[in-house]
Amino acid sequence: MIYTVTLNPSIDYHVWIETMTEGAIHQAQKEWKAAGGKGINVSKVLHNLGSASVALGFVGGFTGSFIRQQLEQEGIKHRFIPISEDSRVNIKIKAERETDLSGVSPHIPKEALKQLLDQLDQLERNDFLVLAGSVPESLPADIYRLIMQRMNEIGVHVILDAKGTALGNALAEKPFLIKPNHHELGDLFGVSVTTPEDAVLYGRRALEMGASNAIVSMAGDGAVFVNRTTALLAQFPRQQLVNSIGAGDSMVAGFLYAYTRGQGEKEAFRYAVAAGSTTAISEGFCTPEKIQAFLPTISITEL
Numbered sequence: 001m002i003y004t005v006t007l008n009p010s011i012d013y014h015v016w017i018e019t020m021t022e023g024a025i026h027q028a029q030k031e032w033k034a035a036g037g038k039g040i041n042v043s044k045v046l047h048n049l050g051s052a053s054v055a056l057g058f059v060g061g062f063t064g065s066f067i068r069q070q071l072e073q074e075g076i077k078h079r080f081i082p083i084s085e086d087s088r089v090n091i092k093i094k095a096e097r098e099t100d101l102s103g104v105s106p107h108i109p110k111e112a113l114k115q116l117l118d119q120l121d122q123l124e125r126n127d128f129l130v131l132a133g134s135v136p137e138s139l140p141a142d143i144y145r146l147i148m149q150r151m152n153e154i155g156v157h158v159i160l161d162a163k164g165t166a167l168g169n170a171l172a173e174k175p176f177l178i179k180p181n182h183h184e185l186g187d188l189f190g191v192s193v194t195t196p197e198d199a200v201l202y203g204r205r206a207l208e209m210g211a212s213n214a215i216v217s218m219a220g221d222g223a224v225f226v227n228r229t230t231a232l233l234a235q236f237p238r239q240q241l242v243n244s245i246g247a248g249d250s251m252v253a254g255f256l257y258a259y260t261r262g263q264g265e266k267e268a269f270r271y272a273v274a275a276g277s278t279t280a281i282s283e284g285f286c287t288p289e290k291i292q293a294f295l296p297t298i299s300i301t302e303l
């Protein structure tokens with residue numbers, strides 16, 4: 001079974017305005033509200049592709065009720081732990097460029113964390129667990145590392161999509177896959193990652209620190225896959241970005257979908273890129289049809 005953990009779910013409030021002017025009152029032209037947070041997005045994309053998963057994490061208040069309801073309406077299984085404070089709202093303003101405003105995280109009580117750890121202790125050998133997104137301040141900063149230590153005892157494969165210290169200190173627990181974007185990978189090593197060659201170099205450093213596989217996404221410039229034996233670059237024809245939200249999460253879901261259906265790393269990587277890109281160039285998340293149409297446009301070369 002595939003499980004996703006979202007420690008900090010959100011309602012993503014997407015709003016379209018013509019021009020953003022500081023200090024002005026803006027009239028929205030269009031809006032769209034979706035249950036979000038990285039693990040939840042991975043569960044949504046897996047569901048679109050026909051793979052079941054169970055979404056775990058903390059939700060609370062009226063915003064938490066919306067998140068639960070939306071997953072239930074879409075037929076996505078969840079075992080969220082209730083908390084008393086409201087889940088956050090993340091605002092995505094689409095004008096000439098996109099501007100994001102992430103809401104304040106709710107407090108996660110110690111008992112709620114214990115409940116999550118108890119749930120995770122029930123996972124079974126060879127399950128896949130996606131740990132994705134930011135860590136609320138009330139949780140230990142090394143929570144992903146602590147969870148992974150427990151998962152390693154069971155034999156669960158962990159996919160980690162995190163940044164900063166939450167990523168850095170969890171690498172030693174040997175995640176099966178990490179998916180930093182090039183900025184996040186650069187931040188980890190205090191450098192700037194701007195070319196595929198940089199992505200291979202620093203992706204390999206992340207492997208030396210413990211990861212088994214790494215996808216380094218580079219937005220419209222493609223993506224790099226590295227493990228101990230291979231380094232691949234995926235490229236595709238440049239297209240107009242429509243929605244960057246959830247593109248990275250779609251990559252994680254795409255890789256997992258293809259890999260758990262027996263595809264090798266190269267084909268799973270190709271599928272991941274097609275999933276990420278079709279989310280990025282259309283409204284709403286990727287679908288199997290859009291992915292199938294995009295796959296032949298991707299070229300994969302060895303670096």
Ligand SMILES: Nc1ncnc2c1ncn2[C@@H]1O[C@H](COP(=O)(O)OP(=O)(O)O)[C@@H](O)[C@H]1O
Binds near residue numbers: 181218221246274
């Ligand atoms: N303008 C674009 N055109 C096509 N694909 C894109 C574009 N922007 C992003 N993507 C796809 O989404 C993936 C993830 O985007 P990126 O911005 O690197 O990650 P994240 O969303 O995690 O920050 C990229 O590797 C690529 O496949």
Ligand SMILES: O=P(O)(O)OC[C@H]1O[C@](O)(COP(=O)(O)O)[C@@H](O)[C@@H]1O
Binds near residue numbers: 036039135244248250
């Ligand atoms: O937990 P974080 O890092 O604040 O990110 C949460 C945000 O990331 C998203 O999951 C989108 O992530 P990506 O664009 O990286 O795929 C949004 O749904 C959510 O608002």
